[in-house]
Amino acid sequence: MSEHDETRETDAHSGTETTGHEWDGIKELDTPLPRWWLYIFYASCVWAVIYWVLMPAWPALPGLAGETDHTRGLRNHSERANVAEALDALAEQRAVGFAALEGASIGEIENDPELLGFVLAAGETVFRDRCGTCHGVGGQGFVGYPNLNDDVWLWGGSYDDIRHTLQVGIRSEHPDTRFSQMPAFGRDELLSRAEIGEVTDYVLSLSGTSADAGAISRGQAIYDSQCASCHMADGRGDRAQGAPSLTDQDWLYGGSREQIMASIHRGPYGVMPAWEDRLEETTLDALAAYVFLRGGGEDATAGPTGQ
Amino acid sequence: MSNATPKNMAAPGISRSKAEAVNAADTRELYKKREPIYPKLAHGKFRFVKWVIMALALGVYYLIPFLRWDRGPGAPDQAVLVDFAHGRFYFFFLEIWPQEIYYVTGLLIMAALGLFLASALFGRVWCGYACPQTVWTDLFIMVERMFEGDRNARMKLDRAPWSLNKAWRKVGKHAIWLIIAFATGGAWILYFHDAWDTLANFFAGTAAPSSYVFAGVLTFTTYTLAGTMREQVCTYMCPWPRIQAAMTDRDALNVTYRIDRGEPRGAHKKTESWDNRGDCIDCKQCIAVCPMGIDIRDGAQLECIQCGLCIDACDDIMGKVGRPTGLITYETDDNVDRFVRGEKPRYPFIRPRTMVYAVSLAIVSALMLGALVTRTHLELNSQRDRNPNYVRLSDGAVRNGYTVNVINKANAPRVMELAVEGDPAIGVRILGAADMTPDRIEIGPDRSQDYVVYLTLPGAAIDGPSEDIAFVVTDRETGETARSSSVLITGAE
Numbered sequence: 200m201s202e203h204d205e206t207r208e209t210d211a212h213s214g215t216e217t218t219g220h221e222w223d224g225i226k227e228l229d230t231p232l233p234r235w236w237l238y239i240f241y242a243s244c245v246w247a248v249i250y251w252v253l254m255p256a257w258p259a260l261p262g263l264a265g266e267t268d269h270t271r272g273l274r275n276h277s278e279r280a281n282v283a284e285a286l287d288a289l290a291e292q293r294a295v296g297f298a299a300l301e302g303a304s305i306g307e308i309e310n311d312p313e314l315l316g317f318v319l320a321a322g323e324t325v326f327r328d329r330c331g332t333c334h335g336v337g338g339q340g341f342v343g344y345p346n347l348n349d350d351v352w353l354w355g356g357s358y359d360d361i362r363h364t365l366q367v368g369i370r371s372e373h374p375d376t377r378f379s380q381m382p383a384f385g386r387d388e389l390l391s392r393a394e395i396g397e398v399t400d401y402v403l404s405l406s407g408t409s410a411d412a413g414a415i416s417r418g419q420a421i422y423d424s425q426c427a428s429c430h431m432a433d434g435r436g437d438r439a440q441g442a443p444s445l446t447d448q449d450w451l452y453g454g455s456r457e458q459i460m461a462s463i464h465r466g467p468y469g470v471m472p473a474w475e476d477r478l479e480e481t482t483l484d485a486l487a488a489y490v491f492l493r494g495g496g497e498d499a500t501a502g503p504t505g506q
Numbered sequence: 507m508s509n510a511t512p513k514n515m516a517a518p519g520i521s522r523s524k525a526e527a528v529n530a531a532d533t534r535e536l537y538k539k540r541e542p543i544y545p546k547l548a549h550g551k552f553r554f555v556k557w558v559i560m561a562l563a564l565g566v567y568y569l570i571p572f573l574r575w576d577r578g579p580g581a582p583d584q585a586v587l588v589d590f591a592h593g594r595f596y597f598f599f600l601e602i603w604p605q606e607i608y609y610v611t612g613l614l615i616m617a618a619l620g621l622f623l624a625s626a627l628f629g630r631v632w633c634g635y636a637c638p639q640t641v642w643t644d645l646f647i648m649v650e651r652m653f654e655g656d657r658n659a660r661m662k663l664d665r666a667p668w669s670l671n672k673a674w675r676k677v678g679k680h681a682i683w684l685i686i687a688f689a690t691g692g693a694w695i696l697y698f699h700d701a702w703d704t705l706a707n708f709f710a711g712t713a714a715p716s717s718y719v720f721a722g723v724l725t726f727t728t729y730t731l732a733g734t735m736r737e738q739v740c741t742y743m744c745p746w747p748r749i750q751a752a753m754t755d756r757d758a759l760n761v762t763y764r765i766d767r768g769e770p771r772g773a774h775k776k777t778e779s780w781d782n783r784g785d786c787i788d789c790k791q792c793i794a795v796c797p798m799g800i801d802i803r804d805g806a807q808l809e810c811i812q813c814g815l816c817i818d819a820c821d822d823i824m825g826k827v828g829r830p831t832g833l834i835t836y837e838t839d840d841n842v843d844r845f846v847r848g849e850k851p852r853y854p855f856i857r858p859r860t861m862v863y864a865v866s867l868a869i870v871s872a873l874m875l876g877a878l879v880t881r882t883h884l885e886l887n888s889q890r891d892r893n894p895n896y897v898r899l900s901d902g903a904v905r906n907g908y909t910v911n912v913i914n915k916a917n918a919p920r921v922m923e924l925a926v927e928g929d930p931a932i933g934v935r936i937l938g939a940a941d942m943t944p945d946r947i948e949i950g951p952d953r954s955q956d957y958v959v960y961l962t963l964p965g966a967a968i969d970g971p972s973e974d975i976a977f978v979v980t981d982r983e984t985g986e987t988a989r990s991s992s993v994l995i996t997g998a999e
Contacts, residue, residue: 337893348897447900494960
């Protein structure tokens, strides 16, 4: 067959027509597309037109489609509007729970299974977002960041105390923030290294760790003049000043002799932000209730309820 | 057959058909358009059995959603209901929760074993009699016959040019098909919501969108699968004919052409002798009645659904020519070989294969029955908080938090006691409504409820890194209990 022959030839081996062209001795079979493929292709073309008519299609056409800069399609579909609508619906759905929460006491919250479920769910979400970074998502705390599950509270563990702490923060920029400052006895050279050692021995003895009797009695003298005004003469601390009890097993900055000495040396200055301007009032309610119900919440009047 | 010529007469009153086995593997071509099959109406015991099973199967399918079953106030009163919205499956006295899906699994295993056993004994009885594809196709062919007549009339009508007569018959047939198909799809959705409500909502246009989608999809599939695709579903789409090859054996009863009796086949005049020839007069009635479009005389084949209609057709003919019936019959491959050798048949229904299936079926049934009988209406699950793992309190005690989930499957509210097994020193506190004390947990009817429980172990009682504990709830009235074991992590070395 010559190179420029226009007639169709049929390939003897496959029985299929060739395209009639030859390139360097290679001929191409003119295999038709499968019917099913063609039908799907045609259906896709039809679908494209339908979709174009129904849905937003042409961008950057200012003025052509009202206020938007693209065609809106017959369905006037807008993913952005859908999201806004979904968010509104969500807010509306949550509003029911938050409305019930407004003005409810912790007792009322605990006694209403529905409200309790809502508070635990809403509070957990906010806690993980806002508080987990420092206190851990389970509220277990780290050195310098209190464990919120236990029964030890620096500034009070009642629902109202917790809520107030959340509102104003600790040593934050809030004008009414909870504030106190422990002197950096070592760094500011208020006490010598030996004196810090002796007062540490005394502090350890408050929670039952024995040391040299002489050191303890010398330490007690220093304690009475330097520490007792905040931590109280018996070492039980003072929540009004955020001064922790030194008599229990819980040590925010570590309970070894070295760690306690280090704390006295530098004077811990833990900071927690105020959440008043960042969270809704009812969100604060839910968050406070959630923290309270982690197990360590205290009755406003009686002692710890969390055992 | 009014236009039959004497040439076509095998014996007085017996028509010979020019039927061709259009769906036999030899005549079928992969890219050829489907040759229509015009099954002739058969008469006989297998046709009768098929009518009865069809009526039963369709009756069950269409009417069950309307059966009522009183479960008391607040619970649906539909006897069989798959309630996806609330995660319940109701089956008469049974109410299955999502986590009890193993009942359905067990039912499916039983169905599979039952099918295996039936196949080992009687071949493809499922395909021939009970499969929805068979039942609905049979129904659609019945409608076709009502509008267009039997085999020959239908073939003639299809060959004829379009006329008013042809048009109304075709339109009528497809209309009835669509109505049946719609009723099939429509009945399906009744299993998922209250049947009467769904009916009212469906036609008022207020039913769930999914109802319309499923009704539409099943209308379409019923219409196409039973109306236009028919035997192609069994031949090309269904995996069962392939599985069947592994299920049947030489001792299974299958619809079989008795080659020992039939051959050599050929036309027979009434006056001729039956010596030195087979009983098959080659009238091809077995092909004419076959809904699958095959020739059973070609032997066992994948396309055969073993409906037995060729047995009816052949028995009819054998009666007329005065030969014994059963030229086509339920017989085993092994016995056909025995007949050829002149031996007596044997029917070893009890053999290792059938025994394994039967015993497996019995075991699974017994397990299912046992699970069903011992099923409780109370369930308890507990999950210990992992973050934090444990909380050390200022006095040296250790507290663990748990989420305890109590499921009340009864349709009445219940009051229960929650006890903790383990060290008696453990203090229990349940977070929740004021009267949720260990002595008194209230849970509503048909509910699953989570409780936050704090367990505190005093420091003096701690020995070892963890203690085994268990939660136990007890129904105060019935004494029914449920238990869930867990541990209390102390954090000690």
